[in-house]
Amino acid sequence: MRVATPRWIAAVALLTTAASTVVGAVPASADIAGPHYDVESSFNAYTDSASPDDTTYFPSGGLAPVGTSVDENGVTHTSRAYAGFDISGMNDSRLQRAVVTLPDELGADCTAARDLTVRRTAAFDGNDWADPPATQGAAVAVTPSDACQPVTPTADVTTMLDRALTKHETELWIEIRVPQRHEATKRFARTLSFNDVRLQVTLTNQAPDKPAKLGVNTSDQPCTDNFATNSDFDVFANMSDRDRNPGDVLTPEMEMWPTSDASAVTPVDTGIQSGFDGLFGSGYIHGKTLPDGRYGWHARTYDQRAYGPWSDPCYFTIDHVAPATAPTVASPDYPENSPTPIGGTFDYGTFLFTANGSADVVAFAYGMDGFQSARVDADQPGGAAVVSWYPTSSGHHSLTVWSVDAAGNRSQPRNYALNVA
Template sequence: MTLRTRDARGRGRTTLRGAIAALVLGAVVLPPVSAAAAEPHFVLTPSLLAYTDSTTPDTAVFYPSGGDLPVGSWRDEESTRHTSRAYVTFDIGGIYVGRLSSATLVARESRANDCAKPRTVVALPTAPFTGDNSWSSPPKTIGKEVTATAEGGDCTSWRTMWNLTTALTDALTRGDHQLTAELRVPKKYEGDVAYGRWLETNEFRFEVELKNTAPLKPTKLYNGNTETPCGPDYFARSNFSVFADMTDRDRDPGDSLTPEFEFWPLADPSATTAMTIGISSGGDGLSGVGNVPVDTLADGEYAWHARTYDQRAWSPWSDPCRFTVDRTAPGVAPTVASPEYPENPASPTGGTSVTGTFLFTAHGVPDVVGFRYGDSQWSMYNQVPADQLGGAATIRWQPRSAGEQTLYVVSVDRAGNSSPVRSYTFKVRDLTVTAWSTRQEPDPSGAGILVSMRFGTQPGNGITTVTYRVDGGAEQSVPVDAQGVAEPVLGPLKGGEHTLAYAGRSATGEVLYQAETTLYADDAPSIASDGVYPIDGSGGGVGVPGVFTVTPTVTRDATAVTWFTTQNSEHLDVSLDADGKARVTFTPTASGWTYFWFSVKYADGTSSGWRSFSVTVD
């Protein structure tokens, strides 16, 4: 067999030889159009289009695109008469025969040889058109011929149709994946040029309408999310989404499901408003989604319902699902009270290890369902439900630290609206007593160092007295003033480290706090330069002497001063002069940086602490 291709009006010929695979265009399934048109569930385009010609009985002519093709008799430019039959194939896999309602082959006529003659083109189901078929060897007819119908009364029609419902039913029953139809003029007119017609090659369609069952009534109704089933106690203060399942028993092979949602005030069920919609899918199937514009609604009770459309029929409306719009927040803050931690007490109470009980009440707001609280008004993440609508709640709260603390509390209504913030301030008792040295100075007697101490504790915490011992000596006592401060002077103390044990006591003498620490009495001497070598400065030079005057801090029994440097590590002693001071002469042997240490010797063989500094020799 030889395959030929022609241009749009059959002029010119190019001979092609090849397998029948070259005939296959590939099926195209067009998406459904508006549901209002009740379009077929399938609109297929040809996977093969060919025609045969009596003048070339062993050749089938194939049109890949464009132009038109003849059916019946026609004459070419040389007035040679031809007689043609057209063959069109559609892929029908995926069509469920149990749902088949109708199947229509649709073509568009471009012209008729003689408009005075009636349209006589018929369609006949045939075996597949293959590479072995031609005018002289047509495919076998396997069904009855179907006459054409057309839209309108014109000579040519934009929609010429052949009802192939029986042919498609038979093909699907046989398990065929393709349906081929032959278009021809009946034999008694086939040789008459006047009855010939031309069909546009790109306008063949196979429209398949399926039987339809309306979707089921939506049942899985949710407010806000897919975990909150519909119920009468859903309150909203801002826009939210609603969900309803979409189920269609005959959805195969792919009816497109569309939801419709509307809501209304319970006081006026006729005042329905359509929602904007969407679709979501998940493990539970396909759901319609509606959006409730709460921010445009007045406070009150409302309901919504939903239904599903499969492009042909609507499901029944779902049952109504209620919700309440409440955008009005509680007008007053909740009340807060605690026996362990009263508000703004004269004296602190409790302690960081003491958990308190706090009672929250709705303060007369009838629709409060709970409370949120925290130790910052920006972090009230803790929640507790009220014991009843408009009721109260009790929490146990342990302060994070001592001193003044504030608990922030709001009440929350059924829609999640928050009341003004209640700031509940209380004072947590702190028994800690701190101790630190504020000043040290030589005892005027020269016997040691006087150390001024500051003991501090929380005012009003019950501590009235601080007792203390230095190096295990006799206990001393000092009263605490209204600011929680006691400032005794310790000493005179010998230089060096000392142990200080102290306690905070109540008015009855009970020890409420005790601790032990160390303090250092600094008895190192003071140093003055004559200016040749400024302390921590630079001056002088190699061989240039400079004098440092050393004054003992503790003068009693002081006998000499010991000193050494980084230039000379030998410890040198210098006796005290009559004024109780030692003069140390430094004559450097090298320039650069030098570090000095000085200590005072006492008659009992002990020494003071060291005083050190550096100079730079020019």
């Protein structure tokens, strides 16, 4: 008895996608490398010798009998199953291995005799037991799984898939049966669970590329050898891979070491970021707890099958020591501790800041009455800076200035006393 029309079956079989993956396909796991394609069948049916002119399409519960059985009325049934898989967009040039998994129904006797074969066929087009689809090539024996439950036998269909892809076919059609020598023997009959049948395709793998873009704090801030900090910070490395169809799931790995002992390598905590080609992997360096010194770090990419080469190293300096002396401050417009009020609210004055002998000073932070509101770079390490600044209220106030080193450490403040008119 037919339970679906050929027209409806054709509509299901023609479901495709313009993307590089396949309908029903899922990407490989980010934790465990699976097949590059894991494709469920887009068509399944079985035929029965007891009803030679009928076909059961998409059987209830996905359960399809294969082999010979006798029903409660004493009628003998010999069945063969058929499946179609959407293979459009698959990469034939990298094809390494393809298997079809053929799990038994849940609870099946996994110790029972099993002898199944898989064979490529022409497209299933209204066929039945009396008029089966033409077979192509040799049959492949199904290999039982080692585990008893769940029972998931597999058949190697690499050659079948390669021939189909070489001919630019978009579907792979197969027949699943007990071979003729045992097909009439009841103890070799099985019931397949088509809901769990899969075409699993593994491609030859190329290792990811060497990361060429390293960043600190953000992926847009290039890594430079003069980067210094006293805090925790993020590091980034671009992830790319030549395997683009389908794209591998990529994950970063990073290491760091003190330049004083290049053998003291420790892993860098990496973020959960992973994805496909073009994304940045991230790491987190605990700069607050690192001893002062110079360090290197590098990164590589893992595609769940192989590691790419390490990037060139990037260096940074950890510095927790503030500049030793407070800066000097002078102004011709606002002399310090003027006995009489001078200048005025919002009246600009010129101020000179110097590092006061601290060679590691690269900038000055400043603001009114102990609050930082601005920063200016020194003209050179350990140098000076000239700024225009105005007080925002009259009376006795101070211009507070700090020397700042490359790591962001601030010196003790210099409070420059003002008497504002």
